[in-house]
Amino acid sequence: MSRIASVLLPSLLACSGGGPPAMPDAGDVGCKSRSGADVYAAGMSKRSSSGRVMAVLLSADPAPPERGNNAWSVKLTGARGEALDGELAVTPYMPEHGHGTSVAPGVERQGDGSWKVSPLYLFMPGIWEVTLAPSADAGAADSPVFSFCIDG
Numbered sequence: 001m002s003r004i005a006s007v008l009l010p011s012l013l014a015c016s017g018g019g020p021p022a023m024p025d026a027g028d029v030g031c032k033s034r035s036g037a038d039v040y041a042a043g044m045s046k047r048s049s050s051g052r053v054m055a056v057l058l059s060a061d062p063a064p065p066e067r068g069n070n071a072w073s074v075k076l077t078g079a080r081g082e083a084l085d086g087e088l089a090v091t092p093y094m095p096e097h098g099h100g101t102s103v104a105p106g107v108e109r110q111g112d113g114s115w116k117v118s119p120l121y122l123f124m125p126g127i128w129e130v131t132l133a134p135s136a137d138a139g140a141a142d143s144p145v146f147s148f149c150i151d152g
């Protein structure tokens with residue numbers, strides 16, 4: 001527990017209130033033992049719940065995603081497979097702790113229409129959801145979500 005608390009940013013200390021359930025000891029498989037998270041593979045894709053938007057995770061560095069700073073390359077396409085050339089809003093979130101990150105993800109369009117997301121700061125172990133919204137005002141239904149278990 002103290003090891004976890006030591007990495008929390010001050011503004012996120014509320015996350016540790018009472019502690020997440022069943023905080024794993026070092027060496028425990030942690031969230032790997034729970035279902036629901038995605039299994040990383042280069043080129044994996046997730047469709048939004050509306051079906052209108054598809055996100056492809058072209059690559060991740062490190063791969064699979066790890067605790068700390070990550071850099072992702074992603075592409076978004078519409079219902080007919082067309083590349084979406086609007087904006088991209090990226091939101092990391094820990095659903096089991098109810099917090100995001102104090103470091104906003106960097107999002108930069110590349111020449112080929114893909115996006116580089118870096119840093120993507122997944123600063124603590126557990127399940128992280130990364131929502132990719134095709135515009136700042138896109139609803140959740142149009143925003144694909146990747147969900148990964150980050151090891152301690």
Ligand SMILES: [Cu+2]
Pocket residue numbers: 015094097099124126
């Ligand atoms: Cu957390």
